[in-house]
Amino acid sequence: MRRWALKNNHILITEGLTVNFGGLRAVDGVDFYMDQGEVVGLIGPNGSGKTTFFNLITGVYKPTRGRILFEGEDITGQRPHQITRKGVARTFQNSRLFGDISALDNVIIGMHPIQRTNLLDTLFRYKKVKTELREGAKKATDLLAFFSRELRDHCLKLVADLPHTDRKRVEICRALASDPKLLLLDEPTGGMSPEETEELMRDIRKIKEQDREITILVIEHDMSVIERVADRVYVFNYGKKIAEGPFSVISKDPKVVEAYLGEETEDAET
């Protein structure tokens, strides 16, 4: 299998990925791949295991069975911080930011994997730490300004005091701060108005333009977002992968319509 991984341009592969929580099989034998530079969407009804799948890739949960390969290397069962250091960054569904410190600090913490100073430097060679932090702060300000000038001006505010949209943006900045190869976005437009969603999609495309190498996996509820952002889509239901392919193809798949789109229209009618 490793041979296969190297021959293709697959940056991330999962093989038969499964996790059980007690009697519940939250993710069930998922085979999945992503090519470098791709934007892939992950959709499915609530509770279909999308976020659990993210948690498996980033090491928050350990899989019961199956393997995860990142850049051809088996990362199954590694701790989240080890996986992040390999170049996988993520955001969370309910933006898990560090609320009682500033937005700038949050983004600088995101640079943890690429910063190099250690405790001895801090105690005895502080100049090195100072330079690193200064550079970090500059990079963080630039990142925030890349999303919005206003956000940069408010970067010393506590994150808890920022509006919802800005918090979502800070979280994406924090993830981007480590120069990741793979970016996982868990419902980045959750709780946003249509205009704000539109703006965020522009931002995601801007990220892509800035760094063509970056691979993005995005969980999304909003079908119109997925349609325009994703090159390819995976559909989950009850922890199983039920379809994959371009949006135009999967949106006509009867299984998908039944599991996901069907429900959506019913909701819309009521």
Place this chain on the structure above:
Amino acid sequence: MLKIILLIATETFFFLLVYLFLIFEKTYSILGILAGFILVSIFINKIERLNSFFRRCFSTYRSLAVLYGIIFVIAMPVLLRNYPYQIFILFNAGLFALLALGLNWQIGSTNIVNFATGASFATGAYTSALLAKHLGLSFWVLLPIGGLAAAVIGFILGLPCMKTKTYYLSLVTIAFTLIVYLLLNNLTWTGGPDGIADIPFPKIGNHSFGSSIRLFGFEIPFQANFYYLTVSLVALTFLVDRRLRYSRLGLAWNAIRNDEIAAECQGIDVTYSKVISFSLNFFFDGIAGTLFAFCMSHISPESFTFNVSVTVVAIVIVGGLDNAVGVLFGSLLMTLIPEKFQVFQDYRMLIFGFIILIMLLLRPKGLFPQSVRKYE
């Protein structure tokens, strides 16, 4: 110019207050000073413009403020030259400041509510005392050794602690303090309940710390030796605190305090960062312990009870979580006040409990809350 005058006036007022508080004996005058102080601080705090003006004063002329403060700290024993016991109280405050600054990296920065201060303090004190008695090592050698011994214990305690979180973690540290206390009481080679006596005073050249010093033409009691030593160590710890705060590790601690899983997903090794936090805290506790042993020249398990841990936790909570200035202020407050109300000595822990409760209800971030990091 107005700012400079205001700054100097504020600091002078504060130090005068501490001085008067120390030398007054009558309960009424002490209560009066306390009430005056509380009223002034409430007044400044309530009026937002005044509050921010004060803060700007101190941030623009920080070096002046620090310099002026240092002068007062040096001059304090000279002013108190006829009150040796009061100098000793200030030494005690410094000792607690050392303990609290270290604990702040745990409670304040990382949100590990650690009650093991009594144990780490004891480790430092007993290691140094035993080595001094049996091997005749000098104080200056033992100061880092006491710290290192405590840091090793902190590392060893830290590892199993990583398996637990929040309240359970606190319970483990409480148990550790109690175990160390019981061991010290029952082991023979630590002297049992009698402890260790006749620890020699430290020396610099020919000057023993047991003899008085002459400064600016004044004869100052020997307690000032320990006062100056402690103050310099507190200053050193304060600098270490600043460096840690503005570092990758300090940021990682703050991340862990907020959300461990999110912190791990930023590439932070949570276990490592927490164990380092334990070890650093224990290191400075060990130094404080060594200082304590050599100053008192006699130590017994009674000095290292669970009460020490509670007092230091109270200092951090009252002073300000993750704010070193607040912690210094808190240690001054929490050592001077009980000293002055000896009448209530039996209810000391009860009063501390009340103070913590009131602080958590009214001002959960402490008198001086954490400030936002600025990177110029």
